[in-house]
């Protein structure tokens with residue numbers, strides 16, 4: 001159902017019409033309806049006001065701008081008939097009440113130290129006024145230390161909230177996600193240390209107000225990193241399911257990941273950048289350049305099971321967009337599996353593919369990982385909720401070739417079109433570094449140790465004697481040998497995926513009527 005907002009010139013003789021553009025606003029995108037008091041200062045209505053007392057109401061609604069940006073716009077409707085005015089206000093309010101997916105009560109965590117340290121200001125100035133306009137009540141916690149939000153989620157009565165909001169970056173989101181998923185498993189008696197456990201879905205949605213350094217999860221699920229846009233997606237009650245990978249080492253749970261699990265290049269960037277947090281978001285550029293120059297490669301073995309259940313491929317040009325067909329198919333399969341087995345299908349009987357090699361980077365992404373630094377992301381055709389991850393293997397190559405690969409993160413060219421890059425869509429994988437394989441089989445002879453020493457002393461030789469670190473959504477992992485499994489649609493966000501943009505390059509929108517036809 002739509003509300004047609006037709007902006008009519010209030011005083012045509014004086015040409016005082018500000019907006020001539022009419023628009024259809026879906027009821028689902030109305031933010032609030034308020035009775036409005038007219039005062040003498042109100043423009044252009046003097047002549048009308050002399051004729052009769054005016055009654056009015058204001059509709060606050062989502063206005064879509066360029067590049068997926070949403071803004072709050074308002075239109076005031078007025079008439080002389082008080083009863084008619086009240087009827088309209090009442091009818092619209094009732095329609096809003098019927099929007100059952102909208103949150104009424106939210107738990108908000110603010111990281112005051114994420115990104116440029118603007119989290120608190122962003123929330124107070126840009127987000128809280130919108131929540132209040134939409135009559136959403138909030139409990140706000142400003143975090144005092146790392147893991148504050150995560151620990152708190154194990155203590156509070158989460159079930160009284162319609163959602164949890166995190167104000168911060170990918171690391172802060174990761175904390176809240178671990179708190180919520182961990183709490184759900186604890187309450188359901190599921191052992192997270194069992195890598196084969198069928199995890200319980202988390203139906204409490206998370207909203208991300210971006211205030212971090214990369215904000216990749218927000219950008220990849222909304223299409224822009226903008227606090228007002230994200231607040232409006234929360235208010236209208238959007239829902240986007242998300243795949244989550246569980247990461248284990250020797251039957252011990254390490255972490256969950258929704259965006260990037262990166263070994264080699266992205267692991268090394270993270271490790272170096274953690275020491276330079278004081279630089280803010282710039283730390284990634286500094287450490288990125290340093291890591292690029294070091295050009296380290298790492299030897300290891302990857303075993304994976306292809307994701308045969310999904311219809312897409314990482315090399316196709318089909319991007320995951322709002323209402324994505326491929327993710328919908330996975331959702332149906334998941335529902336059928338849950339109905340039939342109560343448990344997800346065991347992957348035991350399916351074949352494993354094994355790859356040994358020397359790698360500059362191993363990246364496993366559950367989503368495109370688009371962010372302002374890389375607008376298409378590390379895997380542009382990855383899906384948010386198809387139950388698979390794209391495993392990208394960048395083999396040892398020259399610095400120049402690796403630079404060509406990195407540059408393609410930022411332009412329109414195919415970043416997988418290199419002989420040293422392979423990409424697979426997988427549902428699970430395991431990685432063991434050469435070093436841990438050697439350690440396990442106790443073949444670390446004296447000669448190797450001495451060679452290791454030699455190479456550490458001569459970084460220019462780029463040898464892979466030490467392990468890299470896994471970058472798990474911006475957090476480091478303690479182990480290099482890991483076992484990863486994608487859990488289809490384990491959690492949900494207040495988002496709708498990236499919408500097909502209906503604005504053209506010049507910023508003109510198609511008329512709403514054209515869109516409806």
Ligand SMILES: Nc1ncnc2c1ncn2[C@@H]1O[C@H](COP(=O)(O)OP(=O)(O)OP(=O)(O)O)[C@@H](O)[C@H]1O
Nearest residue numbers: 114115143144145168169170171172212213214215
């Ligand atoms: N009050 C706090 N003091 C110190 N650290 C905190 C506090 N609150 C949260 N943290 C931690 O800060 C880490 C980084 O925060 P956040 O993700 O918000 O910013 P960022 O690292 O700059 O951005 P991005 O993750 O997008 O690169 C998180 O892992 C979180 O655990």
Ligand SMILES: CCCCCCCCCCCCC/C=C/[C@@H](O)[C@H](CO)NC(C)=O
Nearest residue numbers: 170214216259260288289292369373473474
């Ligand atoms: C030659 C210099 C290359 C510099 C490369 C800079 C970094 C590019 C950023 C792309 C990262 C996309 C994946 C997102 C990962 C996030 O989970 C993580 C935490 O926010 N961010 C990073 C940078 O690891």
Ligand SMILES: [Ca+2]
Nearest residue numbers: 243366383388
């Ligand atoms: Ca996916």
